[in-house]
Amino acid sequence: MDSSRRQFLVGSAAAAATLALPAPYVQAQKKGGTLRFIPHADLRVLDVTRYTGYITNRTNGYLVYDTLFALDGNGQVKPQMVDKWSSSKDGRKWSFTLREGLKFHDGQPVTAEDCVVSLKRWSHRDPLGQFFLAATERLQATDKRTFVLELGKPFGLVLEALAKPSAVVPFILPARLAATPEEEMIKDAIGSGPYKFVKEEWQPGNQVVYLRNAEYVPRNEPPSGAAGGKHVYVERLIWRYIPDPATAAAALEAGEVDIWEQPPLDLVPKIEKNPNIAIITYDTVGNQGWIRPNHLQPPFNNKKARQALVYMADQQQYLQTAVGQSKYFRQSGAYFVSK
Incomplete structure (x- = not known):
């Protein structure tokens, strides 16, 4: 729903x-x-x-x-802080060069090292970032504005990961902040x-x-x-x-x-x-609401009980009560299912 x-x-x-x-x-x-x-x-x-x-x-x-890349209104990856980039034919080696003139709010220039340290902190926390990190063999600044990424195994979502629009977003921070110990909050x-x-x-x-x-x-x-x-x-x-x-x-x-x-x-x-x-x-996409029973505890560890719950739930009545005006909701027949 x-x-x-x-x-x-x-x-x-x-x-x-x-x-x-x-x-x-x-x-x-x-x-x-x-x-x-x-x-x-x-x-x-x-x-x-x-x-x-x-x-x-x-x-x-x-x-x-700001981010290195971002998704546009059509969901396409576009450069943001990055000026130019390239990759090898097999997608294992990447090079990224920042736009000129980027500055942090404290007046310090944004450098490739800031990007490297920021991405490392992000990749330890974010689920997609963890896949990115697992595939990474080398992530290193080569000059003030350029850093390289070398993959030890295939990972087809490099740009999509760097343009991730939702939590955790791979924002670029000053290296001194991004280097904060993982167990500590910035x-x-x-x-x-x-x-x-x-x-x-x-x-x-x-x-x-x-x-x-x-x-x-x-x-x-x-x-x-x-x-x-x-x-x-x-x-x-x-x-x-x-x-x-x-x-x-x-x-x-x-x-x-x-x-x-x-x-x-x-x-x-x-x-x-x-x-x-x-x-x-x-x-216009809005939010989705769902009922998720605990499959490990009775009675919902029984498939029949979960099916009964589906039949008992009157979406129209539920949404009318919770939301009110029908122009602000619509019913859905979709279900989240396990593999």
Whole structure:
């Protein structure tokens, strides 16, 4: 059963600056201003290499960090931090060269060594990264901007692994942070992405602040998915964590915030009546909900009991109760099955 497509509630003051607009309007935008945002969760952990939570690894991660490759809107692998790359015919030897002028938020240049150390930390944590690591015989910087990868056995997902868009994303960190012992959490957030994390203004449970990275150099290609040029206009981004939905709704309607991510669907009918608020579905795939019984314990260690549960579950009734408006869910006949 599919439910709860991701929703934005956007106050009218922010809509023009944050919606995807035709090129002439984008070119006309001016840099500056502050955007106030209610995220779906509180940012309490900064380590994007160990923590898989969406708020840290995706919402925060793509603001602060950049990746070597990325998936575009069609799911195709595109270069991001990488300028050029090559591979041998058998796919066992690879060479990657970074774009010129890449800098971390502390002013230090991004080097090939940063990439090597970051990938090693990522590959110990991420499931796909572990396959990448198991196939790797050599991963080494050869100069300031170039590193090589040599595989000891076939691995056909090299670029796909480096462009992985979900937790754990292979973000590139300064080597000094990526070299943090695996059993320890990284306690800072310094990347080369379009926004700088302002640690001094971070208040877990209340507020997160980001500033536009004036030295960020976007790619020339148009933005698509996680790939292409990331053109940043808003100077200051403030996250306000408001866990109580009624309080968040009141803040939005009063103009105290500009965007509310993932509002509860039972509040949407009331809020969408406000002519100053736009509701945007930005993830049409949405989320999937499922019932997963414990196959090891009675009664669900019995196949017949699991089949009975399937017949007993009325998806329409379940979703209607859990979600409410039928336009926000659809039934699914799919099942996850073992090999």
